[in-house]
Amino acid sequence: MADHAFSPWKVETRTRASSAFGLVALAVVIAAAAAPLFVSRSVIQDLFFILTMLVLAQCWNLLAGYAGLVSVGQQAFVGFGAYTMFAVVILAGLDPIVGILLAGITASVLAIPVAFFAFRLQGAYFAIGTWVIAEVVRLLLAQWKALGGGTGTSLPSGATREMFGVGLVSDWLGVRPSQAADIVCYWLALVLACATIGFIYKLLRSKQGLGLAAVRDNREAARSVGVDPGWMKSVVYLAAALVTGIAGALIYVQKARISPDAAFSLTDWTAYVIFIVVIGGIGTIEGPIVGVIVFFILLNLLADYGSWYLLVLGLIGIIVMLFAPRGLWGLFADRTGIQLFPVRRILTGASSTTKGVPHG
Template identity: 45%
Template sequence: MTQLDAPRTAAGTGSVPRVRRGGRAAWAGGAGLVAVVAVLGYLPYLVSRGTQVDLVGLFALVVLGTMWNLLAGYGGMVSIGQQAYIGIGGYGLVYLAETVGVDPFLSVPVAALVCALVAWPTSYLAFRLSGGYFAIGTWVIAEVVRLLVTQVDAVGAGSGASLTAFSGIEPLYRIAFVYWMSLGIAVVVVVGVYLLMRSRLGLALTAIRDDPTAASSAGVRVTRAKRLVYVVAAAGCGLAGAMIVANTLRVQPGSIFSVDYAAIMVFVVVIGGIGTIEGPVLGALVFYLLQDSLADLGNWYLVVVGGVAIAVTLLAPRGLWGLTRGRVELFPTGYRVAVRR
């Protein structure tokens, strides 16, 4: 199977070219990923509770990186305010479970739905801006949301609140259940974005990212597609926020709405490879390993992380996954013209 120029191949050899996605490498990689997920699903029987808690943080990084990549890498929207929806998801879980009395596990998807409902009207305000103004505007929106939350006594106002709805479950089982829930969310988010990018909307997003004007002239409804992506990314960040709070059992406005989350998302995507499905997953793993191994360095930890980001940006502009140069695609979303000799 050789990838060739379609017209020249058909005329020169008489072979019939065909358009395909993926190949044997993609099938093999997919089988490997299924095996990895199966092993991760069995880990609570093998590792300590502390390790499970740490891995939930890794799953949250995967979700956050995937959502920011969907926004910037595929939708062309560079946001530094997604912490607004991380916070809404976390506080939504606490409010639904503690005040309304909804089951805490059921509260997680409901909190994500709340984020989507908030993001829809918010997009009409944010989309009045573009480029760097859009990025700054999303950060301002996040700060406004944080200030509003600190005025709500039902969720602890400025001091935050604790999640006690899990008190009826033994810690051993609670940690395992939260772990499995978080693993499932990470898998669903990654696979969901993969399927989205293989759809007509995914093709439209690629055109919008490359040239919005040309995409619009070709019949793509640019604003509608970008708004849908913005809402989906908000819901995904809400899931991550709920995962974080379910894992720590505590939420505070200063931490859950921290702009540090925006910096982490950018780092994860840029390091792994923007505009790919695999990149954010790899970037999340790299950040998790750096965070775990360098935590004892204090402020020097941030210096090392920054140095790694600079080095990767200079030496591998397409990210670590870009070093494969497309030879390995676990989640193929593009098309290839191939001919069988």
């Protein structure tokens, strides 16, 4: 028998800060789920807006921040998902919840031909190409007379009030069906936001996440180590389209009225989303969370200034990009080293001496 010294090594991503944040995040989600019990309807609508914009921002950040796909055409999937939901409710007479689920499927199906053409473009051409495709989809749906054509249409009277779960919530909380519909939409948005963040975090911590980072940083180098760049980008693009389509349908269930110009708005569903990600910090999960809170505060502070608020938002975005290129969260993380959703692998090891290990 002989003494043998060895140093076991292991790869970790979790940090002390992330472990503590996990408990805080759980408490926040529970409090958010219980919010309809003690806050007003207007607050629920504000929270719904924050959650849906967060979902859109996380999806765009997944594309641009992790896959290197800077798209300015994500409004195509918001609008297509919303129109799918309206078609399911108005033409097929089904529940809006069914429409929301189908919206994700149809949006991901739309992403297949979009990716086929857009992936042949690089850099700025890819960005412009996705915008052009979104405009084509908008113009095509504007010809759909059964859904109002260019002027749009509204959901049938009572469609949201009769939505699955609304009656139960109305009886349980003692609120009007219209308020209960807002609560159901809010809970769905909360589930979607948590699921989106959880999916992205799990993806980035997996070996597929490593492959995605390799594709973003150096396409040819990634290919040389066995990563298929086209396949990785396609999967991410389809996943982002699916979630974006679901979010678009959910937003328009709550709005209950749609028009091509609103559903395919470049400003509302892409420009604002890009602002959120850039302000918060691109390439981080925490960035869009910080960014959407900052965006909501600015939107309320500047609401009385008309179209001037767009100028102010643009100016703030430029200032942040100049002095904090990695966004507000990136600036904070660089100075503190804190990561709430760590995805970087850390090699740790502890030397120990064990006796009685048989040799050979």
